[in-house]
Amino acid sequence: MKLDDKLYLVRFNTDKLSHIKINDPNVCLHQCQDKPCTRICPAHVYDWDEEEKRIAVGYEGCLECGTCLIGCPFGNIDWKYPRGGFGVSWKNG
Amino acid sequence: MENFDVIIIGGGPAGLSAAISAAQAGMKTVVIERGDYPGTKNVMGGILYTKATDMVVPEFWKEAPLERPIIEQRIAMLSGDESIMAGYRDPAWGTEPYNAHSIFRVKFDRWLAQQAEKAGVMIIPETIVEDLLYKGDDVVGVRTGRAEGDLGAKVVIIAEGVNNFIAVKAGLAKPLRPESVAVTAKEVIALPKEKIEDRFCLEEGQGATIELYGDSTAGMMGVGFIYTNKESISIGVGAILQPFIRNNWTPNDLLENLKSKPYVKRLLQGGEIKEYLSHLIPEGGYTQVPKLHRQGVMVVGDTAMLMNSLNREGSNLAMISGKIAGEVAAQAIKAGDVSDHAMSVYETRLRDSFVLKDLHHYRHMGKFFEEKPHLLKVYPKLFNKAAKMYLTADGTPKKERQKEIIKMAFENRSKGGIIKDIYGAWRALL
Numbered sequence: 001m002k003l004d005d006k007l008y009l010v011r012f013n014t015d016k017l018s019h020i021k022i023n024d025p026n027v028c029l030h031q032c033q034d035k036p037c038t039r040i041c042p043a044h045v046y047d048w049d050e051e052e053k054r055i056a057v058g059y060e061g062c063l064e065c066g067t068c069l070i071g072c073p074f075g076n077i078d079w080k081y082p083r084g085g086f087g088v089s090w091k092n093g
Numbered sequence: 094m095e096n097f098d099v100i101i102i103g104g105g106p107a108g109l110s111a112a113i114s115a116a117q118a119g120m121k122t123v124v125i126e127r128g129d130y131p132g133t134k135n136v137m138g139g140i141l142y143t144k145a146t147d148m149v150v151p152e153f154w155k156e157a158p159l160e161r162p163i164i165e166q167r168i169a170m171l172s173g174d175e176s177i178m179a180g181y182r183d184p185a186w187g188t189e190p191y192n193a194h195s196i197f198r199v200k201f202d203r204w205l206a207q208q209a210e211k212a213g214v215m216i217i218p219e220t221i222v223e224d225l226l227y228k229g230d231d232v233v234g235v236r237t238g239r240a241e242g243d244l245g246a247k248v249v250i251i252a253e254g255v256n257n258f259i260a261v262k263a264g265l266a267k268p269l270r271p272e273s274v275a276v277t278a279k280e281v282i283a284l285p286k287e288k289i290e291d292r293f294c295l296e297e298g299q300g301a302t303i304e305l306y307g308d309s310t311a312g313m314m315g316v317g318f319i320y321t322n323k324e325s326i327s328i329g330v331g332a333i334l335q336p337f338i339r340n341n342w343t344p345n346d347l348l349e350n351l352k353s354k355p356y357v358k359r360l361l362q363g364g365e366i367k368e369y370l371s372h373l374i375p376e377g378g379y380t381q382v383p384k385l386h387r388q389g390v391m392v393v394g395d396t397a398m399l400m401n402s403l404n405r406e407g408s409n410l411a412m413i414s415g416k417i418a419g420e421v422a423a424q425a426i427k428a429g430d431v432s433d434h435a436m437s438v439y440e441t442r443l444r445d446s447f448v449l450k451d452l453h454h455y456r457h458m459g460k461f462f463e464e465k466p467h468l469l470k471v472y473p474k475l476f477n478k479a480a481k482m483y484l485t486a487d488g489t490p491k492k493e494r495q496k497e498i499i500k501m502a503f504e505n506r507s508k509g510g511i512i513k514d515i516y517g518a519w520r521a522l523l
Contacts, residue, residue: 003345006280006369013129040337042278042344042371064134065371066256067276067344070269071334081127081256084238085219089133092281092325092368093198 003044007061015086018059020045020068021078025054032074040071064088096245097123097215099422100235101252102222102259104131105198107394107411108252109205110149114419115250116212120426122419123215123244124206125237130218132202135254136372137408138279139320139327140302141201143191145409149416150208157204160195160322161300162187165293171308171317172477174355178303187299195300195320195327197281225249225263225390232263232389247431248389248422252415255373255395257383265392266383271334272463273377275315275402278344279329280352282364286324292360293321304405307473309351313340314462314469316402317351319360326361328352331374336466344371374407375400379456385443386436391418401451403458403522410448417442461521465514467506472514475505 022028028035028048037046037055043063049056064087069079081087099115101108104126116122128134140163146153164187167180186192206216217237226234226243234245251260255274260266286297293301300321309317315332330344330351337344351357375381375398382398385391393399394411401410418439425435443449462468479498489497502511 001366003369006345006366009366009368010370034338036338039341039343040276040334042276044343044345063371065276065373066269067274067334067371067373069256070274070373071271071276071338073338080258081221084127084221085129087134089129090136090199090368090370092200093132093135093137093202093370 007043010063011089011091012060013086013089014060015082017083018057019080019082019087020057020059020062022055022057023076023078027074027076028055029053032076034073036071036073037068037077040067042067062087094234094243094245096234097121098246098426099123099248099250099419100125100244100246101250102235103252103254104128104206104216105135105202105252105254105394105411106205106408107415108250109202109209110412110415111250111252111393111419111422112209112214113149113212114416115422116209116214118420118423120423122213123217124209125220125222125235125244126216126218127221128218130203131206131216132199135198135202136279136370137198138277138318138329138405139195139197139322140193140405140408141196142193142406142409145412149412150205154189154191154194158196158200160197161298162191163193163195163302164295164299165301167301167303169303169305169309169356170473170476171305171354172474173308175477175481176354176356177476177480184296184299187296195302195322197322222253222259225259230388232387247426248391250415250418250422251390251392251396252394253396255375257396260383260392260396263387263390265387265390266396269375269377271338273375273381273459274334275331275374275376276334276337276344277329277331277372277374278348279327279370279372280348280366281322281325281327281368281370282361283325283367284361284364288363289321289324289326295321305351305357307469308354310469311340311342311347311350312470312473313337313342314466319357325367326364328357328361333376374402376402376459378459379449379452380459382449382452385440386433388433388436389431391421391436391439393418399448399452401455403455404451406451413446413448414443417446455522457521461517465517468514471506475502478505
């Protein structure tokens with residue numbers, strides 16, 4: 001099963017507001033060669049948008065593990081928990 | 094502003110255990126939980142230890158939603174398609190007093206929260222705690238994300254989980270680093286119970302676990318796991334974030350890699366994926382345990398780095414730390430002294446218990462594995478090769494074969510290297 005299909009199995013109460021922000025897109029463009037956020041996120045929330053030259057953030061699929069916050073080598077991801085009551089709602093846990 | 098005796102940040106095993114013990118000691122206690130009810134934000138591999146849970150809710154197994162009592166634990170070492178496996182089984186673990194059960198956190202924590210409510214605990218769901226509230230230097234409550242959301246407390250217990258935002262803001266913990274967390278992906282795969290029992294050689298209702306080292310994590314420091322539930326299997330894999338980044342892995346690919354191993358594939362065959370989950374595990378060990386207390390505050394569970402991953406113990410450390418913190422909070426409040434000195438009783442009691450004793454015992458382990466990233470690459474391969482050579486009947490006399498095995502071992506790792514590894518392991522683990 002593909003990751004996208006697996007994520008369809010996850011229950012979300014999606015907020016209209018994103019709980020994730022890239023602090024400075026220039027850091028991703030100019031300083032970050034490796035872009036580990038595009039790999040280490042288990043839900044592939046982060047993707048490099050070649051046309052817009054920035055990291056696209058699909059916060060809606062965030063599983064709230066916190067890996068991106070710790071893994072970004074430039075501390076460039078402002079990742080918080082979604083507002084109370086929003087975000088992932090596990091069925092099993 | 095509404096005032097409580099004890100405010101607990103987070104409704105996981107540590108927070109709920111703290112809430113139960115504080116409320117049982119007569120404290121006006123509240124748990125602030127960001128999910129719609131305790132459980133829905135919580136993830137673990139799935140093993141709950143009986144003894145620690147029994148200390149929080151006596152004879153919980155008579156009522157709590159559990160999956161299967163674990164009667165067998167296997168350890169496997171994978172190398173390519175090859176594997177070596179060892180296990181220990183005792184059917185007596187399938188009856189009282191038990192040793193461990195597989196569980197789902199969503200169901201179990203919901204039940205545990207209900208026990209807390211029965212003990213008088215108030216639960217405020219769907220609420221984020223943004224910071225502690227201070228009066229001068231003293232902590233006097235918490236600020237939540239709700240409008241007019243300040244709540245007063247004599248003692249605040251931080252049980253926010255591995256992501257230690259509040260503990261960092263309070264100056265008690267440091268931000269986590271890629272060396273001190275493991276990123277884990279897990280799936281719950283539905284299978285009929287007869288199939289599970291047949292595939293794992295279990296009597297009706299019994300459960301088994303398998304931990305898989307080596308190629309299960311592509312040689313990175315970490316472990317794969319397979320746990321039997323009533324009508325599903327939990328399979329997951331976790332590894333320290335730093336090598337994950339360095340080796341360009343994604344958690345989902347690593348899990349798919351594990352699922353494709355011949356042995357694992359057959360255990361899961363025909364199953365239907367029900368949920369895909371991920372979670373961080375605090376792996377900093379003893380040296381990264383934060384400051385555990387200050388005036389009016391205690392830090393418990395994952396936030397306090399209380400994890401013994403070698404023995405796959407975490408929820409039990411969390412529950413015991415929570416239980417002690419709740420008791421210490423109540424004693425301090427009754428005595429009218431919530432100073433840092435009064436809170437330090439919590440740390441003293443943790444040090445007297447297995448919780449910090451075990452962490453201290455394994456205090457060299459993190460460094461050992463960090464300095465020897467080859468361990469889970471070299472040895473699973475070496476052991477599998479040795480087993481294959483030993484067990485292949487091709488007419489080579491055994492004496493000659495044994496010499497070949499020793500030669501092969503030293504080709505894979507120098508004599509000096511092996512001696513160093515054994516010494517390091519002895520120092521780190523024994």
